[in-house]
Amino acid sequence: MTDEASDRPSYALAADFERVLGDPAAPGGPFSHAETVAHEELGELPPGAVELVRSWGFSGFLVPEEFGGRLRNLEQLVLLTRSLARRNLTVSVMFGSALLGVNPVWLWGEEEQRARVARGLLDGDLACFAVSEPDHGSDLGTNETTAAPDGDGYVLTGEKWPVGNATRGRFLTVYAAVEGVGPSLLLVDKRRLAAGDWDNHPVVRTVGLRGHDLSGITFRRTAVPAGALLGRPGGGLAQILQVLQITRTAIGALSLGTMDSVLRIALRHARERVLYGREIYGIPVIRRHLVRSHLDLLIAECVTLPVARSLSVAPSRLSLWSSVVKYLVPTLGEEVVQEAARVLGARGYLREGVASGAFQKLQRDHAIASVFEGTTHVNLHGIASQLPAVARVADRPAPGQEAVLRPLFDWSEEAPVWRPSGRALRLTNATEDEITRGWGPAAAEARLIAERELSPPEADALVKVLDALSARRAAFYTRIAAESLDATTTDGQDRAAEHCVHHAAASCLYTWLYSFAEERTRAGGTGWLVLVLQRLLWRLDPTAEPDEALLPWLEELMFACLDGPEYFSLRAVKAAAGTAAG
Numbered sequence: 237m238t239d240e241a242s243d244r245p246s247y248a249l250a251a252d253f254e255r256v257l258g259d260p261a262a263p264g265g266p267f268s269h270a271e272t273v274a275h276e277e278l279g280e281l282p283p284g285a286v287e288l289v290r291s292w293g294f295s296g297f298l299v300p301e302e303f304g305g306r307l308r309n310l311e312q313l314v315l316l317t318r319s320l321a322r323r324n325l326t327v328s329v330m331f332g333s334a335l336l337g338v339n340p341v342w343l344w345g346e347e348e349q350r351a352r353v354a355r356g357l358l359d360g361d362l363a364c365f366a367v368s369e370p371d372h373g374s375d376l377g378t379n380e381t382t383a384a385p386d387g388d389g390y391v392l393t394g395e396k397w398p399v400g401n402a403t404r405g406r407f408l409t410v411y412a413a414v415e416g417v418g419p420s421l422l423l424v425d426k427r428r429l430a431a432g433d434w435d436n437h438p439v440v441r442t443v444g445l446r447g448h449d450l451s452g453i454t455f456r457r458t459a460v461p462a463g464a465l466l467g468r469p470g471g472g473l474a475q476i477l478q479v480l481q482i483t484r485t486a487i488g489a490l491s492l493g494t495m496d497s498v499l500r501i502a503l504r505h506a507r508e509r510v511l512y513g514r515e516i517y518g519i520p521v522i523r524r525h526l527v528r529s530h531l532d533l534l535i536a537e538c539v540t541l542p543v544a545r546s547l548s549v550a551p552s553r554l555s556l557w558s559s560v561v562k563y564l565v566p567t568l569g570e571e572v573v574q575e576a577a578r579v580l581g582a583r584g585y586l587r588e589g590v591a592s593g594a595f596q597k598l599q600r601d602h603a604i605a606s607v608f609e610g611t612t613h614v615n616l617h618g619i620a621s622q623l624p625a626v627a628r629v630a631d632r633p634a635p636g637q638e639a640v641l642r643p644l645f646d647w648s649e650e651a652p653v654w655r656p657s658g659r660a661l662r663l664t665n666a667t668e669d670e671i672t673r674g675w676g677p678a679a680a681e682a683r684l685i686a687e688r689e690l691s692p693p694e695a696d697a698l699v700k701v702l703d704a705l706s707a708r709r710a711a712f713y714t715r716i717a718a719e720s721l722d723a724t725t726t727d728g729q730d731r732a733a734e735h736c737v738h739h740a741a742a743s744c745l746y747t748w749l750y751s752f753a754e755e756r757t758r759a760g761g762t763g764w765l766v767l768v769l770q771r772l773l774w775r776l777d778p779t780a781e782p783d784e785a786l787l788p789w790l791e792e793l794m795f796a797c798l799d800g801p802e803y804f805s806l807r808a809v810k811a812a813a814g815t816a817a818g
Contacts, residue, residue, distance in 0.1 A: 244650060246308075247807070250315040254803075256292050260323045260497070261504075261591065267323040269594035273587065276326070276597055281447040285327055289320065295357055298335050300342055300656055303354045309651040310482065311544040314489040321493025322803065325601035326445045328490055330362070333400030336483045336609075337363030340409045340421050340475060343658035344467030349423055353407055364401035366424075366453060367411040367476060369394070374614065376411070376419070376473055381455070383412040383422060388462030390414070390422065397452025400608075403436040404449045411472050418470035424460055433458040444600030467658060478661040481554035482547060484562035484609045488540030491569030494602040495533045496803045501591045501598075502526060502576035503798050505583065516579075525575040527787060530794055531771040532568045533804050534764065538743045540565055542644040542671075545651040549643045551660040553668055556622050557739075559615040564736040566605035567612065573599050619732035620723035622665055623716055626735075629667045630713035633677055637670040644671075645743075645750040647806075672713075672735075675742045678749060679706055689757050697783050698762060701769045702745075708776055709738050734776065741772045752810065760789045761813035764806075 258265045265271065266285035275282045297313050299305020307313060313335075321328040334357070341353045357363070372378045381394025392412060396402065408424040426434075437452035467475055503526055506517040516522050543557045577584040580595060587593040606612045634640075643652070667673075679702050686695035712734060722728050748756065748765040755761035763786040773780040793812050794804070802808045 244648075246312040246315055246650060249312065250319055253292060253294075253316055253319050256288065257319065257323055260594070261500075268592075270592040272324050273593045273597055276446050277587070279441075279446045281327060281330075282324070285324060286330070289327060289331070290360055294320070294331065295360060298331065298338060298357050299354045300654060302655060303342065303350050305354060305358065307654070309545065309654045310485065310547040311541055311651045314486055314492075314540060314544045317486060317489035318493045318496070319803075321490045322497045323493075325490060325494060325598065326448050328493065329400065329445055329448055329604075330404075332483065332486060332490070333365065334363045334405065335486065336365040336479070337401065337405060337407060337409050339479045339482055339656075340365075340466050341407075341423060342656040343479060343661070344421070344475065345423065346463065348463060349466070352425070353423070356406055361406040362401045362404050363407035363409070364399050364405040366396035366399050366402065366408045368396060368398060370397050370452075374610065376476060379411055379413060379419060381410065381412040383410075383414045383420070383460070385415060386459065390460045390464060392422070392424070392455040392458045392460050395452065395454045397437055398440050398450050399452055401449050402451040402453045403439065408453070409466065410455075411476060414465075414469060419472035420469055421466040421472045421475050422460060422464040423466050424464060428461050429458055444597070444603055474663060475658065477555075477663055478658060480609050481558040481661055484558040484615070485540070485543050485547070485554065487605055487609055488536065488544070488561045488565040490605050491565045491602065492533070492536055492540060494598055494605070495529070495536065495569050495572045496805075498573050498576040498595060498598050499526070499529045499533060499804060500798060501595050502529070502579040503794060505590050506579055507795070507798070522579055523791075525579050526794070527782070527791065528771065529572040529575045530790065530804060531768050531782070532572050534806055534809070535740050535744060535768050535772065536565045536568045537806055538747045538768070539740050541647070542743055542746070545644050548652040548654045550640050550668075550670075552662045553640075553665055553670075555662055556619065556626070556665040556669060557671070559610075559618045560736050560739050562610060563606075563612055563615040563619065563733070564740060566602075569602055569605060573602055613729065616729045616732040617723050619735060620721060620728035623723075623731060623735055624721050625667050626665070626669050626672055627713040627716035630672055630717070631676060631710065632673060634668070634670045634673045637674050640670045641674055641746055642750055645746040647747075647751045671739055671742050671746070674746070675706070675709060675738070678742065678745050681749060682745060685756065690762055693785065694762055694766065697766045697786070698769075701766060701773055704773055704777070704780070705738075705741050705769060708773075709741075712738065737772050737775050741769055744768045744772070747806065751806075752813070755810055755813035758813045760793065760809060763789055764809050764813075 257267045260267055260269050266282040266288055271282040296306035297316055300307045317328055338353055341349055383390040383392050406426050410422045410424050412422055414420045434455050440450045506522055507515055509516045540561055543561050546553055583590045584595050587596055682702060683699055686698045752761055767782050767786055770780055770782045797804050797808050
């Protein structure tokens with residue numbers, strides 16, 4: 237991170253975390269590529285890796301400030317997780333599984349539950365979310381685990397598998413059918429269970445995330461003491477759907493970290509590898525793979541960070557927005573991994589050599605990002621089911637939308653402190669989608685800025701791509717509003733995927749309006765926006781191509797980030813534009 241990061245506490249924290257973890261390309265240290273790959277071959281985490289993360293204080297960011305931890309908002313945790321994930325996704329997922337396991341406690345727990353879990357996490361304990369079952373997966377309506385009332389406690393019977401941290405974790409949030417009230421969430425503390433009434437399953441052998449505790453647990457009439465119920469009896473299904481909104485958003489950080497690493501590995505290889513008398517970056521198709529990857533990373537950041545901030549600003553919108561992040565950002569991550577593989581060629585297939593063979597680990601590890609917390613299809617279904625309501629008002633600005641959009645997209649200010657409350661999360665957005673509904677006024681403002689402030693070539697390019705996206709957007713939402721949309725069909729899935737493109741375009745535009753006011757007339761300060769919008773337009777119209785005149789500045793920035801302390805991000809774009817001549 238650059239010195240400019242010190243103007244925001246969250247960025248300063250991420251900069252310090254980056255410093256402690258060290259350069260993964262350098263030899264030595266538990267987070268070096270060499271150590272990570274060597275121990276992954278053995279199905280282990282590098283010795284000292286988890287201890288280093290804990291000694292820095294990462295566990296404190298799993299506990300909200302309100303309950304004695306250090307977590308102020310979800311954006312803060314996303315920034316830290318991004319730094320961790322670009323080194324070792326397995327360690328990131330270990331802590332992410334713990335976050336999923338304890339979020340129900342923060343949202344619905346009693347004071348004693350929250351205090352006990354907070355103390356445990358701050359002391360280094362882990363947690364897990366024990367929901368999936370061997371025969372039912374994400375079909376939550378067929379859950380077979382039961383909890384029979386027994387005095388003030390319960391007798392728990394059933395099997396949960398596969399579950400991240402099921403063996404290492406002390407605390408479990410268990411989804412069980414409570415006799416007489418229905419599906420509920422129970423907080424189970426292994427230290428309060430009798431030995432012999434439960435046991436863990438062996439760790440599952442996986443393609444990626446080797447060394448992660450993906451296992452299971454069986455309860456055999458296990459006595460669970462009083463004080464286990466989380467929230468409303470019978471409310472378990474709704475609670476699961478709500479709590480997943482938080483971790484679905486946080487998964488964006490795993491993809492951002494992966495994209496940074498694979499782009500860095502591929503770009504360095506393209507600058508160092510010489511064929512036909514020149515570095516292979518000079519080969520047009522190689523250059524295209526890398527430039528596209530960089531643009532996709534910037535788009536993913538524009539989509540992830542505002543939704544992370546929305547947990548503190550407008551949590552009721554997360555039912556839709558978190559699914560957009562969960563579908564789009566891992567999808568972009570998968571594409572960036574594929575682009576990097578094409579650059580690396582045969583070397584991307586090796587378990588040694590370039591970056592100590594780290595690419596193939598990143599490739600295997602990231603494959604899970606689109607699977608857990610709801611698969612791609614599950615999230616597209618959730619988006620499609622809400623699209624008709626959104627489409628009917630897509631061309632009407634939402635009342636008070638400025639009060640929502642500004643704190644989401646003005647990154648000069650810290651996001652508000654998160655005050656956990658299950659009541660703030662909803663199962664549907666209804667028509668509350670300022671990101672979609674604000675496009676018209678934002679595009680109109682951008683056209684005025686282009687006319688009054690930008691150079692003619694840059695202004696023309698911006699207006700042209702805005703007009704093209706606006707026309708497609710209007711036709712898209714008008715058609716959905718006029719027809720019935722069945723979320724279970726392939727057409728419903730396709731429409732949901734296109735909505736995500738429009739959501740991303742709006743997010744990029746708002747980021748430019750709210751966070752680049754001082755830089756937009758300088759070199760690169762608007763060019764990046766034109767390029768990412770053109771990239772998104774390409775997803776709807778494959779004949780659209782990036783403006784070549786805008787690429788040299790972006791490429792220089794890529795090369796600067798490759799060897800500097802800053803990761804690939806809009807922070808780097810903003811810093812570079814801020815120091816450029818107007």
